[in-house]
Amino acid sequence: MNSLEGLPVAYFSEHDSADVVVGQNVNAKNERLRQVMDSVTRHLHAAIKEIEPTQEEWFEAIQFLTKTGHMCDDWRQEYILLSDVLGVSMLVDAINSRRPVGASENTVLGPFHVGDSPEYEMGTNICLDQKGEDMIVRGRVLDVDGNPLAGVKIDVWQANDEGFYDVQQKGIQPDFNLRGVFRTGEDGTYWFKAVRPKHYSIPDDGPVGALLEQLGRHPYRPAHLHYILSKDGYDTVTTHIFDPDDIYINNDAVFGVKESLIAEFVKVEDEARIKEAGFTNAYYWDVDFDFVLAPKS
């Protein structure tokens, strides 16, 4: 049992509600938790005083939180989804990845990364089922002074031309489709072949989807490629690059888009370049995107 010693008197009043509550945390065993709960409690009470919920609205909130919990299992994490659509995941990511101006910015990891992607020679086509519109992705990895960085590990993964990751379509897509690991050479360049990704919906058949619907918001993420760029001595960058022509580019349901992460998808119809790239269709998409790594802070 916890001690009553040192606890202030906690008679409740509407006016002092937050002070009364946080005052009871003086004997906290975990000082960081005390800080966190002080802040959470004060902001929660401030929000409630602003909202002035009816008892029915309060109970709706209780039911929403309960349903969101009940939706979670080994395969579905509805609370992370809630964090995502409220911009909380992006905010926490931003707070934990502040970098010097000019360095590549982070965005959220997302749930579709796998740890054991195959490592490929530069230029390999990571699309294993020849489905979709051909694409070449290329660029350089530099330090903040503009010098090329060799030996940077580039872990990439993306959805296919229908907006699905391989792990969502086991048995339909080949294993490890549209993912791979590359390493930059001495000149800091990278390049690989793939197919143009498509936008997709976050899971919207739960309480979070119902909330978005009532808020008049769609559940789509604009088309993107995921990257993790890492090299000893440098701050690891976990990010996406985005397709500016996607209809959802301005309204990512999870707020993953940062202006600096918008790439350009250039249509190449020149037969010589198509042939040189080793493609056989009437066009391909050329994406040229550089990254800048900051020294480990």
Added chain:
Amino acid sequence: MNSLEGLPVAYFSEHDSADVVVGQNVNAKNERLRQVMDSVTRHLHAAIKEIEPTQEEWFEAIQFLTKTGHMCDDWRQEYILLSDVLGVSMLVDAINSRRPVGASENTVLGPFHVGDSPEYEMGTNICLDQKGEDMIVRGRVLDVDGNPLAGVKIDVWQANDEGFYDVQQKGIQPDFNLRGVFRTGEDGTYWFKAVRPKHYSIPDDGPVGALLEQLGRHPYRPAHLHYILSKDGYDTVTTHIFDPDDIYINNDAVFGVKESLIAEFVKVEDEARIKEAGFTNAYYWDVDFDFVLAPKS
């Protein structure tokens, strides 16, 4: 599908994070929900900017919310418990029961009220198993001008001398033990017999109990009697009266205590008064508490 029309560009930045998120609610189908989510989002982002959680702390929060949801079933509502121990239930109750100075104050209903308590003649002993220390509870119900109010329905219930309600001990306590309905007479008075209640713990074997433990807080509620006082034309009062000698009186785990709700439990050892009350033990507790009802607002 919801429309993209009118949506502002929502590229994320740490600085404008809350604006970026709430900006996407412009097409909300429910204007009240939009207001609520604007306020919730802004305060949530403000709290996160203050806390600056690590990714691990963020995930701990996700897991806490998930576990709290998983703890909820038909018999246990861990999210209401969380609302209770953070003072949120009391705050929502206070916001919805503002009254003129002098009128009796509300406190939380709690989960142990039943709708079909037996109605008794004034003076009845609601303790059906003769277990505990005898008590007489009495007082008057007045209007804000001090006039007695006749025909006020008084619905009372309480824990027994071990801190359990009848509904928690089916088969151990008699049904409807320590609960009943009374109606004030022309002089506005009420009185009934019972036993002195004891403090008890809220359910503390779940995530909320673990949180209290880490915050150095105990899970106890000081001894109290519950009342609902109702009369047509008057604001219904849902409240408790509290035992000032209880060791937890200053630190109710759910912040139910308001200063105006603290009663006095006077020990009566006078043989004549004991006999007059119809008791046979060496003493009884005398509790005299008046209520004031405000006109319906």
